[in-house]
Amino acid sequence: MSTQIETLEFQAEARQLLQLMVHSIYSNKDIFLRELISNASDALDKLRLEAFRDKELQVDTDDLHIELEVDKEQRTLTIRDNGIGMSRAEVVDLIGTIAKSGTAELLRKLKETKDTAASHDLIGQFGVGFYSSFMVADKVTLLTRRAGESHATQWESSGEGTYTIESVDDAPQGTSVRLHLKPEDAEDHLFDYTAEYKIREIVRRYSDFITWPVKLAVERTENEETKVEFETVNSMKALWARSKDDATEAEFNEFYKHISHDWTDPLEIIQMQAEGTFEYQALLFIPSHAPLDLFMRESKRGVQLYVKRVFIMDDCEALMPEYLRFVKGVVDAQDLSLNVSREILQQDRQIQLMRRRLVKKVLSTVKTMMNDSARYETFWKEFGPAVKEGLINDFDNREAILEISSFASTHHATDQTTLRQYVERMKDGQEHIYYLTGASRSIIENSPHMEAFTAKGYEVLILTDTIDEMWVSSVNEFDGKSFQSIAKGQVDLDPSDKEKTDREDFTDLLAWMTETLKDNIKEVRLTARLTTSPACIVGDSNDVTPTLEKMYRAMGQDIPQIKRILELNPDHPLVTGLRDAKAANKEGTAETAELLYGIALLAEGGELADAPRFTRILAERLAHTL
Structure with missing residues (x-):
């Protein structure tokens, strides 16, 4: 009823x-x-x-x-x-x-x-x-x-x-x-x-x-x-137990769609079969596009786990790290207990060994895909930001991840470059892989920090993904070449640079500006990295970037304010004019110093602490020029 x-x-x-x-x-x-x-x-x-x-x-x-x-x-x-x-x-x-x-x-x-x-x-x-x-x-x-x-x-x-x-x-x-x-x-x-x-x-x-x-x-x-x-009306043959010679590409594609609920063919099919101490079979797939929930916290990840053809669980996270969460597939182990839980899997020695082998196989497959530029470019466009997460938390495979990573750079307006290609193009005597992080390519290309590098023909990696701010602070080098932010530390691209930054006629100005702007910066110094801009702001070699500082604060971490360094272009008329005005004790030099700092801050995409004051001072100075 x-x-x-x-x-x-x-x-x-x-x-x-x-x-x-x-x-x-x-x-x-x-x-x-x-x-x-x-x-x-x-x-x-x-x-x-x-x-x-x-x-x-x-x-x-x-x-x-x-x-x-x-x-x-x-x-x-x-x-x-x-x-x-x-x-x-x-x-x-x-x-x-x-x-x-x-x-x-x-x-x-x-x-x-x-x-x-x-x-x-x-x-x-x-x-x-x-x-x-x-x-x-x-x-x-x-x-x-x-x-x-x-x-x-x-x-x-x-x-x-x-x-x-x-x-x-x-x-x-x-x-x-x-x-x-x-x-x-x-x-x-x-x-x-x-x-x-x-x-x-x-x-x-x-x-x-x-x-x-x-x-x-x-x-x-x-x-x-x-x-x-x-x-x-179906054969019921476990596809992961069949070789590529014993199954068609169409069958593999349909199996992928069955387990992923995707309606498009995968980009890559990966098969593995391990024998010896313990046995397992794996059939993995790299999708042709990123799922819409790839960067959502609640998204599920992991592959399906079977034991002797018996389904155990969906989304087995223990078998695949988070940065490879887009990988779909099946792993069929022969020696695990059927009564296995997610908690047990996290500690199981065999599972950990399987995971290491699966990860290495996926990364090596992607490296092979690099021989086909169209397929690799599709992969990196869809999954690159996720893969780069592994640079932070997968130390064992860091070198392999760096090998398959590619980045925008000043070498080409549209195409990306691998680190291997960057190193091959490095100038004689160049010790660093130069990079700059920012919100967009346009902001980075127009940054004052780029001026000397552009003028002298040094290639700079353009890093715009949010994850880039994090991994560059934890990865030291690639192929013996250290990573160097062009917005941090001293930059000496030419032996003659030292002559430009050691000028005694600016000693008094630098000391005075350091004291005048002490609430915002920790030092004012001369630089050779600028060719057309009057000033820029840089961090010390080990400083956290402003973007990363904001990210930490957004996550609830209470970190102290990080004061940075104001660098001046000694050949710029605004800087030499301020030096001469200060030496002559003219009025308004303190406000000019403020403007110089504000200009440098805005040029890198920063935010003014007191925007109304900045605009008022600027308007007054412009009025005097009319």
Whole structure:
């Protein structure tokens, strides 16, 4: 006996995404069946694992399978599994809302793009699973009962913004999804999802590797009697146990889509097989684009873990470091216990050794990809900022990460350069790899710090990612060449520079300015790094940069104020004029010193402590020139 039917509204973001699916913005409709079979496969994996861990759970796991059944007269297609099932609360949570990170960002980008192909690609970056049903169905009915519970839940929607839900007393364990197919698709044989050949074709193409039997209901006539039999239509071969010679690229691509819920092919396929002390097989994938939640704290990471073909867990973080969180795949270990937990995995010696080998394999694969500039550039554009996180926390692989990293530089206006290429181009006698961090390439290229380096032809790395501020302070060198910020310490690019910075005629001015500006800076000195600007601000060699200082404060760390150094260009008229004015005891020299400091601060993208005072003094000085 059913309880009263309750009508609920989809979450706002789910409602928008539903409309996208109802109107079929994605051209390959066949994909819906792969998504539903994938969900059913996950439910079977979870039931077997739950039954192993909870001995009191009364469930039969001897015949776990997925069934596909067509009713041509009613034009329905049903996908049924006897897996873990869902409770009423889970149905509302998993189907009535979209909890996955990045949904709002996806919808925003879809609204902004007018290109149909770009829209398809964006959908591919998200993966919509169950919602893809509405590409082919004008109504979807879901019936599910969670293992161990007595009551089932029925959910139904036409994808118009609301759904109904009710409790049902009598239903088998698992989940059944019935699609009431759109009538217009019946007229096109390419989209006739009631045709047996069509269902077989889709399963073979997209789900042949599913490790559970996918059974299709077919009619057989014997002795003039028609019977319905369920026939297994997939091979059930674990793809990670097959070599590249024994499987096609298309099969590997579809397996990637199955485990990642991505709709686009991967950029790279990585296979590993280890034998000896302990054995494992791994099939890993580097996606062709970054997921929308790559830099969100709540994003899941890690690969799937199996033990002797038995699913153990999704998102096994112990097998893949955070900076490689975009890597998808499966690792199948032969010697682990089935009753393993996430906490145990963190301490397991075999897991740690597997992790080290997997990481080295991924990094070496990326290095090989560098031989194909287009593929490597795609990889670095999508995942470079994440990979550079490893420079901070993966000391063992730091050199390998530096080898595969590339950066913008002054050598080329658009192309990036590797550190190896930079070192090969270094001038004779050059000891440092020069770099400058900043908010954008434009700000860096126009920074006063660049003037002498540009004039004398020294290449400078242009570092604009937030993570760059952090790793450059922890990485000392590459290939024996130390990293040197051109905004820190003294810069001597030419033997004659010392003559420029040791001029005695500026001694009094430097001492006076150091005292006058002592609330903001710790020293004023001459520099050879400037050619056209009057002044710039630099830090001591070991100082934290202003950007990094802000980041630490934003994270709640109370660090002392770091005073920096004001450097003056002794050949600039403003600086020589201030020197002469001070020597003659003219009025207004203190305010001119303030202006000089403010100009230098603004030139590097800094913020004035007292902007109104700066603008007032500047306006007064400009008025005197008229």
